[in-house]
Amino acid sequence: MRAASIKDVANHAGVAVGTVSNVLNYPERVAPRTRSRVLASISTLGFVRNDVARQLRAGHSRTIGLIVLDIGNPFFSSLARAAEDAAADSGNAVVLGNSGHDSHRELHYIDLFEEQRVQGVLISPVADITQRLTALAERGTHVILVDSPAGEGAFSSVSVDDVSGGYLATKHLLGLGRRRIAFVAGPQHFHQVRDRLTGTTRAVGEVVGATLEVLQADDLTVLAGRAIGDALVRRERESLPDGLFCANDLLALGVMQSITMLHNLRIPEDVALVGYDDIDFAASAVVALTSIRQPTALIGQTAVELLAEQLEDPQTTPRSVVFKPELVVRASTNG
Amino acid sequence: MRAASIKDVANHAGVAVGTVSNVLNYPERVAPRTRSRVLASISTLGFVRNDVARQLRAGHSRTIGLIVLDIGNPFFSSLARAAEDAAADSGNAVVLGNSGHDSHRELHYIDLFEEQRVQGVLISPVADITQRLTALAERGTHVILVDSPAGEGAFSSVSVDDVSGGYLATKHLLGLGRRRIAFVAGPQHFHQVRDRLTGTTRAVGEVVGATLEVLQADDLTVLAGRAIGDALVRRERESLPDGLFCANDLLALGVMQSITMLHNLRIPEDVALVGYDDIDFAASAVVALTSIRQPTALIGQTAVELLAEQLEDPQTTPRSVVFKPELVVRASTNG
DNA sequence: TCCTTTGTTTGAATCGATTCATTGATACGG
């Protein structure tokens, strides 16, 4: 049994297909009697408009592609949710692609979305794929960069100033009188990690007598943080940092767990600890974690708005919106 | 500048549209010389196949709709990721809809997905919407229930036996010699909450002298858990439960934070604590949390497989796959 | 040389909704 088409409805109601279409799209153009007759037929036949056909005619779909690095990461899931909400307001849907930091999967999704003629692609790129994105844009699919260096002038972008976030976090530690600062870095190929380190370096450089040590974690996970913590507690007391800034909250929570479990060190008395992202769990850690909050929802929403701008007037000059992160002080720096 | 169509390619290469289509879909049917000429034209024109037109002809899309209750919840984000992976293997994409426990948004997504003629809908329903889903299925869109009571015979479903999970958790507490059991419930309209309570009740009923108390939390969040914990620590010592089972990990972590912060109670000596879901943070809590692990990835993957079964043979009898959850013992019950 | 077989290529018809120029019907003013 085939699904009912607009033609079936037209036959059943004894009108032309154009009239059915008008009932669906411009009800006021149709006489009330005809309209209700058509609506009755629609209901009895269980007709559901085929959006694929509609899209073909319209030349574009009603969906927006969103490609994130890791949907399991609260930063992105929150961002995705906000983007989805914002898109829903304008009757659009968000198709989610999870690249998982894998360039192949990323390209796969770009191809897929281009074939599906999405209205635009919101992407948090794994690496530099400006070429592919430029080609995409030239063929008419709008591109908005999310959480990515704003430098690439060709596209609109939304990002958070990670340098300023790193600066903020470190300045806070220094303001508490801490001088032996350590930055727990994740893999350096993440620009977020590099930027946050840059901010830290700058802040440390502004205070005489302050030193900076970089501890390299293998990953941005709780487990990797625990490994760093395990290494720290084995050190001589005097060689320990007294202010620790971690590239993200997961690392910070891992470090915290390790440090508090072994009871050698107290937070914040011995080591003050700052994370990054302010995930839900930051507040519910052993010692509530001071962190840098990124306006994730705002990012997602703004990305959709930037896309809407482009759609409305394709000639618009691309805009870059940069949000400032915010310091959230909790017990881990505030004994 | 319009995007190049198959017709443009045909003109450019000096062949018929059918030939271009064959190059794309059945390259072996086309003579090598013609084929390479067409491929060259495709490349110079930057042609990208319009999947919308292809779908119209095919009668269905290459996407699967997934409607989850809350994408911010690690259970669902992990499930979504797995479903996406599984779908990608068969060249399909997953469109994600986040109902946020809101019936209106849920229906909105069902409508949207039906209009988009997705191959099937994987849904974790907010409430009982069997009627709407039945109508959907009758018109040819397959439906797979995810993490939902398997009872509704008309659809295939994947779920986890929450009753058995509740039983498992409580049996574990009882096995440790705990007799004053309390269940921290979330809102009772979640069938997961009800089922887990049923399992707990059953386990407690099997042990003479064991009592069960139900503490009602307003929500399934860390904050709500903290409120329950705050209320507990104010009690007389002898009226306190010695075994606490929470409807999910977030609640458990909240309770834990409250209890350990006020230092009145030790975990597990005074109160043994069990959560549910085994989210990433369960292992990295103040006291590593004993929890019930659900095979989230397997659920997502299985849902896609069940859909594939339906697609292959629409006459297949619906199947219900029920996974058994697993107890993960950590420090919170194992001092 | 003619017929058959095999292998390629062609292009009109199709999917379902939208668009829009055209037709038809009705009302109104003079």
Next chain:
DNA sequence: CCGTATCAATGAATCGATTCAAACAAAGGA
């Protein structure tokens, strides 16, 4: 009673890829 304006309804053309019967070409056999 006619001409014109207004409002409804019509249905062929369109979007772009796929399908498939038919045309065509080249090679081989009789």
